[in-house]
Amino acid sequence: MEKINSILSGIDILISYRKNENVISQKLLGYAEEIIEYYNKTLGFYPYKKLLINPGFKSSFGGYPDRKDKIYLHGVNMFEVKPIEYWKWILSHEIAHIYFGFCIC
Numbered sequence: 001m002e003k004i005n006s007i008l009s010g011i012d013i014l015i016s017y018r019k020n021e022n023v024i025s026q027k028l029l030g031y032a033e034e035i036i037e038y039y040n041k042t043l044g045f046y047p048y049k050k051l052l053i054n055p056g057f058k059s060s061f062g063g064y065p066d067r068k069d070k071i072y073l074h075g076v077n078m079f080e081v082k083p084i085e086y087w088k089w090i091l092s093h094e095i096a097h098i099y100f101g102f103c104i105c
Contacts, residue, residue, distance in 0.1 A: 008033050009040060012050040017076065021055065024079040028053060028091060035092045039099065047098060053091075063090055065097035 002022070005014040006029055013032050017025040032053060040046055048069040056063060056072035061082065063073040071094040079087070096104045 004029055006033060008036055010049065011036060011046050014050060015053045016055065018055055021076055024076055028087065031088050031091050032095070035095050039095065043099065051095070063094040065094060069098065071095065071097070
């Protein structure tokens with residue numbers, strides 16, 4: 001696994017990715033920054049010092065929260081199959097779980 005990260009308002013955003021997923025990981029990092037910035041502005045805070053984003057299953061789409069500051073995204077290896085809006089939506093959805101637990105549908 002390779003890793004990239006960014007620090008935004010004291011929050012370390014770390015993305016782990018498989019070989020050949022560098023381009024999508026760079027895009028996901030940018031989306032995560034936008035999403036956290038939005039949630040910070042709207043809700044006034046981000047509850048943890050870090051956000052870990054990991055690739056999930058290769059053969060499906062969606063994602064899930066693993067613990068308080070860690071999420072998985074499925075199908076990252078098939079990034080081109082879904083529109084950009086999907087990736088922004090699923091990432092914001094999974095980050096919302098960090099705030100609201102499983103009250104997000």
